[in-house]
Amino acid sequence: MLPRHYQSERCSIAKTLEIVGDRWTMLIIREAFFGAHRFDDFHRRLGVARTVLSDRLDRLVTEGIVRRERYQDRPARFEYHLTAKGMDLWPVLMALLFWGDRHAIEGPPPTVVVHRGCGGVPDERRMCSRCRAPLGPSDVRARRAGLGEGAADVPAPTVVVVEQ
Ligand SMILES: [Zn+2]
Numbered sequence: 001m002l003p004r005h006y007q008s009e010r011c012s013i014a015k016t017l018e019i020v021g022d023r024w025t026m027l028i029i030r031e032a033f034f035g036a037h038r039f040d041d042f043h044r045r046l047g048v049a050r051t052v053l054s055d056r057l058d059r060l061v062t063e064g065i066v067r068r069e070r071y072q073d074r075p076a077r078f079e080y081h082l083t084a085k086g087m088d089l090w091p092v093l094m095a096l097l098f099w100g101d102r103h104a105i106e107g108p109p110p111t112v113v114v115h116r117g118c119g120g121v122p123d124e125r126r127m128c129s130r131c132r133a134p135l136g137p138s139d140v141r142a143r144r145a146g147l148g149e150g151a152a153d154v155p156a157p158t159v160v161v162v163e164q
Pocket of ligand 1 (some may be wrong): 129131132
């Protein structure tokens with residue numbers, strides 16, 4: 001793993017990796033895109049240690065990628081929502097998905113992103129292959145390949161469900 005700080009580097013890729021290059025951080029962002037908002041949602045879906053999750057969420061809030069909203073007073077409980085800055089990571093997330101489908105996964109892609117409107121799938125420019133609409137995070141849902149629409153209810157940690 002690369003050291004967090006690259007003192008001699010003045011490079012936007014290096015700077016971005018300092019912020020989101022951690023594995024758990026990107027997976028937290030993935031789950032936030034796919035409908036997780038509460039601490040226990042992230043914990044259940046990712047199986048990450050609570051201390052690590054708490055640390056990464058704090059860091060995402062500090063970086064302005066996620067905002068914390070109180071939804072309960074006693075005891076105080078919070079939801080985490082992507083900010084506009086966080087939403088700008090959508091193309092990054094999709095690029096990781098496409099790259100992984102091509103180079104990191106053997107066999108059919110385990111996660112399929114589908115246009116809610118027509119059921120088409122995004123191409124690598126995130127345009128719908130069927131109706132040609134540009135697809136943002138609110139335009140799609142994701143499901144596990146081979147499990148059909150009911151996959152949304154499967155409580156496996158890597159199941160991603162888009163309901164925003
Ligand atoms: Zn479409």
